[in-house]
Amino acid sequence: MTATHTEFHPLTASVQPVFDTVLARSPHEPEFQQAVHEVLGTIAPVLEQHPEYVEAGILDRIVEPERQIMFRVPWVDDAGKMQVNRGYRIQFSSVLGPYKGGLRFHPSVNLSIIKFLGFEQIFKNALTGQGIGGAKGGSDFDPHGKSDAEVMRFCQSFMSELYRHLGEHTDVPAGDIGVGGREIGYLFGSYRKITNRHESGMFTGKGTGWGGAEVRTEATGYGAVFFAQEMLAVHNESLDGKRVGISGSGNVAIYAIQKATQLGATAVTASDSSGYVVDDAGIDLDLLRQIKEVERGRIVEYANRRSSARFVEGGSVWEVPVDIAVPSATQNEVSLADAEALIANGVRAVSEGANMPCVPDAVAAFQQAGVLFAPGKAANAGGVATSALEMSQNASRQRWSFGDSENKLREIMADIHDAAFQAADKYEVPGDYVTGANIAGFQRVATAMLAQGVI
16 A cells, blocks of 8 residues: 555644645655655754754755656566666765665655655664665566566666666665565676676675675564564563564565564564465464565465464455564555554554555554554664665675674664654653654754755
């Protein structure tokens, strides 16, 4: 499900004109509008204390990407037929460091989605404290059902244009939906060939045998669970013994399931576009990975091979009673009705593993019901945080162990939690992680923009 509405509640006088300009300039970009509205709706208290941000036009600049790149991607399929897709890279903000953000290959990709993801990335990356800017990119190309040779030819064509906009000190992409180890390998190889440089730090998510970092694959899923753990700890609770509902069955979902299980919880759901499975005995991770990562099959196969599981075609995975929910599939997958079902079934905490998976009404419902809610820009920042660790290792020609990398990730997620928690307290909305994360990230970016002048 993606956003289709364009009705937004009024904002404060200090930010409404900025949002009006966004609506006028980007009238057909509902996901981008939604992301901007959510941030602008929480930072008014900061602007009251820091009028210099308004005077310097920080908001007017921050909602406009520094650079928007769109290009065609022609390639030839195995039948010898020429195909054309559209490629994107939205370089939103480089004030804190080189642009950093993933590439998404999926039929749903359009300008609005890439801009919303890039805008979110600004604040998510700022929250990590690691000196990386915000960007996002991708294509409406669908790698599912394509041969390795077709994916390789597409990636080579895609990189033949994008390479000129990248570099370890300029823009550092990574993977996202539809861009895993196979795609990253082809993209990096093409970049290396075109530029005649083995510039390891210009792409993250690489294989560990050729410059990749331990825990990068696991980081987003692990991080979302670590954030949930931090929220619960504030209330002297833990994940031990909790039922966890997870949507999706890709990289984020798989490793959220793994870490939740390691921390004593029972992960009971997984899903894809065809429906979802419920396994009260706990998701068998090896089986799920075999079906989704090796066979690239549908989630129904899990239930066919696991006697304790059942498959539900269509429907909503959020109908299943759980203590903790980790939406890990895609944007706007959790509707108000889904949120109400989770609340009625006693959900204690929601940690967004995907980017903006909960619609605004769902977020409001969780908050009003006293459910601990972690927005994606904080909860799923583990992926980009570990990408920055990969960049550091590439720059120093070092390789850290899995244990060291996981400990660093855990520390970063704890720091992000504390920054959001403390900002919420400071601005008198205690426990509001949405407002806290937006304010903490925004202030880091705004301070740097103010210092560097009007550029």
